[in-house]
């Protein structure tokens with residue numbers, strides 16, 4: 281039985297008020313914490329500034345750290361400093377390459393979905409926050425899936441999304457697209473995945489999905505935009521305004537997030553440990569026989585491709 285209490289954050293997520301992240305977290309409490317994150321998508325702690333070592337050590341209890349060259353911190357490979365301050369404490373120019381790189385975080389995404397094995401959990405610590413802006417928005421892909429009509433859900437099984445970080449970066453105004461360390465080739469993941477631990481079905485879309493495998497870009501964009509809009513409807517989103525000492529953990533397998541821009545003349549520094557996933561995304565399969573389509577039940581015109589023969593998707597290039 282867990283020893284901590286949770287308090288709802290509103291649309292989604294919970295705050296944990298009585299678990300000291302610096303203390304010895306028992307195996308029982310850690311197991312309960314992990315379950316809570318997977319059930320709620322997001323957990324938040326306040327007033328717990330995390331030292332680098334403690335942050336990394338907590339991350340490693342969830343699994344192996346994911347390395348993010350070239351953003352890995354020299355002192356602590358595996359701990360990424362996301363911020364606009366250089367080694368001397370000077371705020372970087374707002375048009376610096378690094379600031380452009382992090383601007384991609386302003387689109388709805390799940391961490392590392394552009395990799396064959398995307399990240400599982402992310403652990404985020406607020407170190408320096410600007411006077412305003414720089415909030416993070418969260419939305420649940422599990423709730424997004426449940427919000428669809430039965431007809432829509434049935435039509436999405438078997439589809440694959442092409443995750444392409446460089447394409448998403450280009451849409452954000454970069455001419456080059458490719459980024460050293462983030463230049464993985466486009467990769468297909470199922471549009472509806474089964475959570476590897478809870479077994480629940482989850483919509484797996486984000487702004488890093490460039491297209492639907494085998495679909496035109498226009499058709500893909502229409503469907504992806506519709507699914508992201510449904511998932512991120514205003515009343516389904518939790519917006520977090522960071523205070524120094526806030527510490528958040530979320531499950532990338534079931535959550536979208538995005539950052540709000542901020543006045544780049546102010547400093548913002550967040551420490552981030554990303555936990556490597558253990559497996560490639562697994563396609564969800566329908567749990568009930570296909571129903572006859574009801575007129576007016578589908579609000580999205582969807583073209584169905586033949587169902588995948590494998591429960592795992594294979595890497596593929598984006599269709600030209």
Ligand SMILES: [Fe+2]
Nearest residue numbers: 385390391537
């Ligand atoms: Fe992120």
